[in-house]
Structures are given as structure tokens and as C-alpha cells.
Amino acid sequence: MNILYMKDYVKCAPLGFLMLGCVMAVQAQDSSRRDTVIPEIRSVPGNIRTADTTIRRIMDELQKVTDSDRQNSSAIQGLLQGKEIDNLTKYELIKNNLINASETYYLLNKKIIDLKSRTTTNNLDVFITALNNPESKELGFSFSDRIVELVEKIVLEGKTDKNDRNGKIVESTKSIINSPIFQSFTALTPPLAIANSVMNFLHSVSVNNKQISQKTLQSFEKELNKYVVYYTALNDANQKFEFGLNFNKDQLNLLQDNLYDHLMFTASALKFQLPQRGNKSIGETMNDFFFDFKKEKVVDFFSQLETKYSKNKRIDYEMLLRENPNLKEVNNQLEDLILQTKRFENLYNEYFTLLDSYYSKVNNSLKIAQDNGLAAQNIIDSKQAEFRNLKNEAVSDIQASINIKELYNNTDKVKYRYRIF
Structure with missing residues (x-):
């Protein structure tokens, strides 16, 4: 027999056979002692001690192997369980992020449309028009x-x-x-x-x-x-305010186009039917789409997905993620959606900056009228106070209408910094 093969054979031989061989060897020695006169009685204890030591060593080795098997089994079970927990964690993160993101899409679109429709309030427009009317007193x-x-x-x-x-x-x-x-x-x-x-x-x-x-x-x-x-x-105040509003509106249109593109990719991954834009405006297209793309339906999508991949009352998260890779990609692109909300916040704040600048310039024109003796100071003071109240009213109106905090709170629920691979 090949020596290497014998070594492998010995390693693989059950320890019980080794123990049995040792016991038989001891019994043979005992039989030999019965048939042979032992010249010196003191040699017997030495043989017994040798046999006991061999058995003890074999038992120790057997215990080590048993302990090692137990540890390996526990480690393997831990790895398998850890892998299952990891897939579950990934899935739950994706699920919660996309459910919250669906609400973010809706809110952001709604607030973009609202801000685009803003110029000033009707009362403020009437006030400025009256000041600039050659027939007005x-x-x-x-x-x-x-x-x-x-x-x-x-x-x-x-x-x-x-x-x-x-x-x-x-x-x-x-x-x-x-x-x-x-x-x-x-x-x-x-x-x-x-x-x-x-x-x-x-x-x-x-x-x-x-x-x-x-x-x-x-x-x-x-x-x-x-x-x-x-x-x-x-006139300069009016023109600069109008220019600023038009630029702000152009940026909002661009933001809404980007939101539309991002939403289409997400909706596709969630198996929603994509809207046909055709000749409709971006605002009309988005409004129509949000009749179907709602948070409740995204929740329902994930519920159906979990049912599909359930076996024996357990969800195979590994297979679910493997067969739906777009979910990971959509999750990893949510940072772009958050950046779009940040861009909207900037444009929202720019509106108030424009309004503040406009207020300052109109007041400056009224001060010129006073300095040039065109109107009495009490009339100018009254008009400046009226304009201040109208401006504050416009600020309060748009803050209440858009409710930027609602967008902040929803955005905070999207854990966009966690990427899944």
C-alpha cells in the first residue's frame, strides 16, 4: 500500500477501532503473562501505566475532535444566519427608502408647481401698479x-x-x-x-x-x-424683480424635468406603467402620473414581492435581491433625489431673497419721491408701512402654502447615504 495513502487511511480510521486495538494488545499481554513466569514482579506496573497513558491520549484526541466539530458547526450556522440577516437588512433598507422616496417625489413635484405659480400676491401687485400709474394719486x-x-x-x-x-x-x-x-x-x-x-x-x-x-x-x-x-x-425695482422671478421659474422648470427623469427610472424598477408625455406640459404629465404612483401602491408592490419569494413561511431575501437588481440601483441613486430637494430649498429661499431686495428698492424709490418734494413725508411713511405689511403677508402666504418643513421631515426618512452592493 502506498505510504501516503496509508497515512490518509490512518487519519480517517475511526478512533473506536484504534481504542479496540489497544485493548486487545493489553489483553494479549495479560495472556502472555499467565503463560510465562515473570522474573521480576516490578515490571508489571510499568506495562499497565503504558496502556493507560495510550488510552488516555486517544480519549483526549477524540474529545478535541468532537469539540472542533461542534465549534465548526456553530461557526457555519452563524455564517449562514449572518448572511440571511444581512440580506434581510439590505431588503428592509431598500423597502423603507423607496416607500419614503415615493412620498418625496410627490411632495417635491407639488411644491415645485406651487412655487412656479408665484409672482407676488394680488394685493402687492395692485399696490405697485397704482404707484406706477401716471393717473394714480x-x-x-x-x-x-x-x-x-x-x-x-x-x-x-x-x-x-x-x-x-x-x-x-x-x-x-x-x-x-x-x-x-x-x-x-x-x-x-x-x-x-x-x-x-x-x-x-x-x-x-x-x-x-x-x-x-x-x-x-x-x-x-x-x-x-x-x-x-x-x-x-x-421701474428698475419692478424689472429686476420680474427678471429674478423668471430666472427662478426657469430653474424650477429644469428641476422638474430632472425630477421626471429620476422618477421614471424608479417607477420602472417598481413595475409601474410609465406616463406618456406627448404634447402635455411637464406639470400636467407629473400630476397625471401621481394619480397612480402613490405611497400606498409602493407598499403594495413590496408586499406582493415578499409573497412571491416566500417558502415555508420564510422569505428568501437572497433570491429576492438577486432577481431584482434594479432595486439596489434605485436605492443607490436616491442621493440624486435628495440633492434635487436641496436644489428646491435653494430656489425657495431665493424667492424670499428676491422679495427682500424688491422691498428695499421700492422703499428707495419712495424715499426719492420724498427727497424730491413730490410727496409729503407722512404720505411716504404711510405707503412704506403699507408695503411692508403686504410684503410680510406675501411671505406668510407662500410659507403656509408650500410648507417646506413637510419636505424636510420626509427627506430625513430616506437613508440615502447607505449604498447596497
Whole structure:
């Protein structure tokens, strides 16, 4: 027999046979002692001790093997149980994240639409429009009336008559002010357009009317510019606010497009039927989709998944994850969704920054009106207080409508930092 094979054979031989062989050897020795006269009695104890030591050593080795088998068995069971627990943990993380994310998608879309629809409140719009209306007397004067008064007082030096040339100049000035062209302008520019047109008209008239000197026109323009400076400041405030709102809205549109793309991937992994956008707007498409893509239906999806992979009242999480790899990928991309909520928070805060800047610029224009003597201080103070209240009302209204804290609380439930591989 091959020596290596014999070694393996000996290693694999049951320990019981080894023990039996030792016992038989001892019995043979005892039989030999009965048939043979032992010259010295003191040699017997030595043989007995040798046999006992061999048996004890074999028993110790047997105990070690038994203990080792027990330890190995426990370790293997621990590894198997650990693997099962690990898969369960992964699944529960994915499940909870996607259920909470479904609510995040809905809330984020809803709040994007709400913020996009915001410009200012109706009351604030009415207030600004009145200040910029040439016919309005919100500050105690009508710009249209003031222009006519300045023409009569400075340009014509109080010499007017409906039937003479000066009277016709006054009537022509009134016609310019009331021109349908200016009435069709946006609320931002009529006073400035009117002032510019009247100045051009008077300069052209002065060419043939020697009574209207350049010095007279300069005096008229100086007084007119007190109003022009006020309306220019107010116009600048309106334009910058409108530009800021439009930029904010463009960024919200882009954010909603990105949300749509992200949602489509998640919905596909959860076996939802994807919406057909067609000619519909992104807002309309998303609203239609959220009639079906709801938190309750995502919960139901995972319930059906667990039923599918249940065997003997136990869920095979390893197989479930292996056969649905997209669930891991969707979970690992949830950080992108959270970043989109952060982007919305920035745009939400930018809206209030715009409103604060607008408030400051409008107040500055009112201060110019006061400094130029266009309106009394008590009127300016009253208008500034009214504008402050309207601005605070607009802030409270949008905060209550959008409820950004609701989005914060839901986002905190998504454990997006834990990636699964």
C-alpha cells in the first residue's frame, strides 16, 4: 500500500477501532503473562501505566475532535444566519427608502408647481401698479396732471388760451399723455415713455415757436426729471424683480424635468406603467402620473414581492435581491433625489431673497419721491408701512402654502447615504 495513502487511511480510521486495538494488545499481554513466569514482579506496573497513558491520549484526541466539530458547526450556522440577516437588512433598507422616496417625489413635484405659480400676491401687485400709474394719486399727485401743470407754468409761463397757439400746445400735451399707445404698455414703463414723448414734442415745437427758449425747456426738464428719477427707480425695482422671478421659474422648470427623469427610472424598477408625455406640459404629465404612483401602491408592490419569494413561511431575501437588481440601483441613486430637494430649498429661499431686495428698492424709490418734494413725508411713511405689511403677508402666504418643513421631515426618512452592493 502506498505510504501516503496509508497515512490518509490512518487519519480517517475511526478512533473506536484504534481504542479496540489497544485493548486487545493489553489483553494479549495479560495472556502472555499467565503463560510465562515473570522474573521480576516490578515490571508489571510499568506495562499497565503504558496502556493507560495510550488510552488516555486517544480519549483526549477524540474529545478535541468532537469539540472542533461542534465549534465548526456553530461557526457555519452563524455564517449562514449572518448572511440571511444581512440580506434581510439590505431588503428592509431598500423597502423603507423607496416607500419614503415615493412620498418625496410627490411632495417635491407639488411644491415645485406651487412655487412656479408665484409672482407676488394680488394685493402687492395692485399696490405697485397704482404707484406706477401716471393717473394714480397714491402719493398725492397725478403724474399726468403734473406734466400739464409744468407745461403751463414753465414752458408757456402761464400764458395759455384754448384758441391760441399756447392752448394748442397744452391740448397736444394732453393728447400725448392719453395716447392709446401708452395705455397698451405694460405697467412697468408708461410714466417714463410719456415723459420722453412730451420732451420730444416740446423740443420740436420750440423750433418754430420762438417764445419757447432752450432755457425754458431746461427748466421744464429739470422739474420733470424729479419725477423721472422716482419712476426710473420704481421701474428698475419692478424689472429686476420680474427678471429674478423668471430666472427662478426657469430653474424650477429644469428641476422638474430632472425630477421626471429620476422618477421614471424608479417607477420602472417598481413595475409601474410609465406616463406618456406627448404634447402635455411637464406639470400636467407629473400630476397625471401621481394619480397612480402613490405611497400606498409602493407598499403594495413590496408586499406582493415578499409573497412571491416566500417558502415555508420564510422569505428568501437572497433570491429576492438577486432577481431584482434594479432595486439596489434605485436605492443607490436616491442621493440624486435628495440633492434635487436641496436644489428646491435653494430656489425657495431665493424667492424670499428676491422679495427682500424688491422691498428695499421700492422703499428707495419712495424715499426719492420724498427727497424730491413730490410727496409729503407722512404720505411716504404711510405707503412704506403699507408695503411692508403686504410684503410680510406675501411671505406668510407662500410659507403656509408650500410648507417646506413637510419636505424636510420626509427627506430625513430616506437613508440615502447607505449604498447596497
